[in-house]
Amino acid sequence: MRVLRFSIGLLVALLVHLAGMRLVPHFSLAVDVFLVVLVTKALDGDVVAAIVAGAVVGLFQDTLGGTLYGMFGVADTIVAYATALLAQKVVIQRMSGVVLAFVAAAATQQALLALLAFVLFPDPELPRVGWVALRIAVTALLGGVVFIASRQWRQRYDSWRRNRTARVHFG
Amino acid sequence: MNERRARWLFLAVLGAQLLALSLQVPDPERRSSFPESLGLRFLGPLARAVDSGADGASSVRESFRRRAALVEENRRLQSELERLRLEVMRLRESDDEARRLAAALDYGRQSHADLGVADVVYGDFSSWLRTLVVRTGSARVAINQAVVAPAGLVGRVILVAGPYAKVQIVIDRTASVSAYLEPSHRQGIVRGDGNGGLELDYVLQQAEVGVGDRVLTAGIDGIYPRGIPIGTVTSVQPGGELFHSITLAPAVDFGKLEQVYIVNSPSLPQSLKETSAGARP
Numbered sequence: 001m002r003v004l005r006f007s008i009g010l011l012v013a014l015l016v017h018l019a020g021m022r023l024v025p026h027f028s029l030a031v032d033v034f035l036v037v038l039v040t041k042a043l044d045g046d047v048v049a050a051i052v053a054g055a056v057v058g059l060f061q062d063t064l065g066g067t068l069y070g071m072f073g074v075a076d077t078i079v080a081y082a083t084a085l086l087a088q089k090v091v092i093q094r095m096s097g098v099v100l101a102f103v104a105a106a107a108t109q110q111a112l113l114a115l116l117a118f119v120l121f122p123d124p125e126l127p128r129v130g131w132v133a134l135r136i137a138v139t140a141l142l143g144g145v146v147f148i149a150s151r152q153w154r155q156r157y158d159s160w161r162r163n164r165t166a167r168v169h170f171g
Numbered sequence: 172m173n174e175r176r177a178r179w180l181f182l183a184v185l186g187a188q189l190l191a192l193s194l195q196v197p198d199p200e201r202r203s204s205f206p207e208s209l210g211l212r213f214l215g216p217l218a219r220a221v222d223s224g225a226d227g228a229s230s231v232r233e234s235f236r237r238r239a240a241l242v243e244e245n246r247r248l249q250s251e252l253e254r255l256r257l258e259v260m261r262l263r264e265s266d267d268e269a270r271r272l273a274a275a276l277d278y279g280r281q282s283h284a285d286l287g288v289a290d291v292v293y294g295d296f297s298s299w300l301r302t303l304v305v306r307t308g309s310a311r312v313a314i315n316q317a318v319v320a321p322a323g324l325v326g327r328v329i330l331v332a333g334p335y336a337k338v339q340i341v342i343d344r345t346a347s348v349s350a351y352l353e354p355s356h357r358q359g360i361v362r363g364d365g366n367g368g369l370e371l372d373y374v375l376q377q378a379e380v381g382v383g384d385r386v387l388t389a390g391i392d393g394i395y396p397r398g399i400p401i402g403t404v405t406s407v408q409p410g411g412e413l414f415h416s417i418t419l420a421p422a423v424d425f426g427k428l429e430q431v432y433i434v435n436s437p438s439l440p441q442s443l444k445e446t447s448a449g450a451r452p
Contacts, residue, residue, distance in 0.1 A: 014214070018221040021295060025426065028295050047177040055184055063210030064293065066302035066329075066343060070192035077188065081181045120192070125344035125365040 002044075006053060009037040014060065029131045031138040032106065034061050038076055039105045040147050042083035043092060054080030068120060075112035079105050095144055102143035106136040208332040211304065215335035218293040219306055286319075286432040287312070289336070296340065296367065296425040303338040305431055312336050315394050317434040323400035323422030324348065324388060325431050338431070341401065342367055342421055349392040350401055352378070353385040361386060361401050361419065369402050369419040376415060380407045386419055396436045 013033040020027035038057045042050040057080075058073030065072060083105050092098055110132050117124035127135075234241075289305035289312075296303075303326065305318070318325040318338050326346060330337035339346050342363040350361045350371065357378040359371045371386055384404040390397025402419035409415065 014217060015221060018218050018293065019225060021293065022222060022225040047174070048180060051177070051181050051184055055188070058188075059206060059210055060214070063207060063214050064295070064302065064304075066295070066337070066339060068192055068195050069207045070188050070195070073188045074185065074192065077181070077184055116192075121345070123344065125363070 002046075002049065006037070006041050006049075009040065010034075010057065010060065013037045017064070026131075029127065030134055031142060032109070032135060033139075033142070035076070035079070035106055035109060035139055036102070036143040036146050038080055039083050039102055039143055040150060042080045042105075043087045043098070043101065043147060045084055045087040047081065047084040047088070050080040050084035051077060054078070067117075071113060071116050071120075074116060075109045078112060079109045082108065095148060098147045099140045099144040102140035102147075103136055105143075106139045110136065207330060211330060211332035211335050211337060215292060215304060215306065215332065218304055219290070222290075222292045285435040287435055289318075289431050289433055291428045291431060292335070294425065294428060296342070301340045301343045301363070303340055303425075303428070303431075305336050305338060305433075306334055307331075307336050307433065308334055310433065311435075312433055317388075317395045317399070317436070319399055319432050319434060320423045320428060320430075322424070323402070324395065325423055325425070325428070327394055328433065336433075340425060342369060342425065347392075348395055348401060349389040350386050351389045352380060352404070353387060354381075355379055355384075358389050358391075359417075364418065367421075368405075369421055371404070371417040371419055372414065374415045374417060376409065376413060378415065380404060380415055380417060382406065396434060 013036065016033045017028070020031070020033070024030075034057050038053055041053045044050075054077035055073055058070075058076035061072035061076065062069045083101065086092075086101065090097075092101055110127075114124075114126055117126060287307065287310040289307045289310070291303060292306050293302070293304035295301065303318075312328055312331050314328055314331060316328045318327060324341050326338045326340040326343070328336050329339045340363075341348060341361065344363045344365050346363055348361045349358065351358045352371075352374070355378055357374050357380070359374040362370050362372060364370045369386075374380060382404050386401045386404065388395040388397055388399040388401060400422040402421045404417055405420045406418045407415055408417075
């Protein structure tokens with residue numbers, strides 16, 4: 001079920017990204033929908049699943065990107081691992097905490113990409129600070145909304161399943 | 172799985188990714204890897220479907236909104252077509268004349284390259300990863316083939332995956348094209364400036380360069396055929412001691428690309444490239 005949920009989330013993110021790129025100029029500079037899916041998954045606290053998700057999401061982004069294949073893979077794997085570890089140690093429930101986790105993840109991803117660019121390219125081209133700040137802010141807000149919405153949906157689904165099971169047993 | 176095993180898995184995955192990344196760095200030709208080809212084969216059809224959907228939706232919307240404007244545009248295009256037909260006739264005459272004169276001078280004309288049409292299914296020109304994914308269909312496409320649009324140079328093919336190909340755009344920071352200025356015929360190297368524009372490097376201070384001068388491909392890098400417009404000069408500053416600092420506006424509006432053409436010109440043989448790279452003056 002978790003794998004299915006993650007796959008659907010990734011597919012939706014991919015479609016949103018492709019449609020956004022087609023319809024909105026500078027879409028990829030303003031928001032990272034893949035990171036929203038990745039951090040939402042990592043906040044479950046399952047470290048192994050987060051590592052795999054980080055590698056998969058990173059490969060998706062690398063395929064769509066024009067830089068060296070694997071840069072996003074490395075950055076996303078580290079971000080996912082760190083987020084999952086954080087989720088194991090800290091209980092994040094409130095919207096502000098979720099948004100903060102997304103801010104940290106997006107900022108870490110950008111910092112790692114910049115670091116890799118400096119290490120791998122002689123004259124790296126880096127995004128402007130304003131765009132990076134906007135991307136972090138928009139990704140964090142979207143991430144917060146998606147996380148809270150998915151948690152509520154999950155709670156409703158679980159409650160529906162419990163009720164259904166109860167009816168089957170005692171009805 | 173306990174925390175220790177998870178840490179080992181993390182290190183293993185990260186190590187594998189870093190190894191794969193480091194193997195690509197010394198490769199200037201940027202050969203495609205299997206996962207990248209596989210990824211493009213999977214994502215290409217999705218990108219195409221989204222692109223077609225967006226096209227369909229926008230065309231329906233436009234047709235409702237611009238019916239009157241379309242009639243007017245059709246009339247204008249008809250008159251332009253007439254004018255262009257006359258222009259083609261005139262150019263054919265000039266071409267015949269040039270052919271005759273060339274034959275008289277025993278001058279071997281350079282054959283025109285074939286063009287293969289490709290649909291743009293995904294383009295990211297605004298972020299720092301400037302990419303274009305095109306659908307080439309059944310046409311044979313190879314790495315390093317030049318990609319052009321009616322307005323000028325787009326870039327070169329860097330990855331082929333089935334009917335899809337990834338194109339390095341000329342405004343990419345890592346792209347470089349040998350070029351010349353049209354009036355002075357001074358040569359230089361065009362690179363992306365990192366902000367969606369272009370720079371022309373290695374043009375000597377002695378060369379006369381003016382704003383508005385056209386810059387075209389020089390055809391000496393073994394990838395791009397000669398004479399394709401790259402851009403126009405927007406500013407000329409004294410750079411270092413030897414060279415101008417020249418910025419260009421690209422000839423192509425990358426944000427409006429829907430179709431591109433892949434140039435099937437005979438590229439420089441690899442053996443010749445290696446010989447020229449190792450040559451000493």
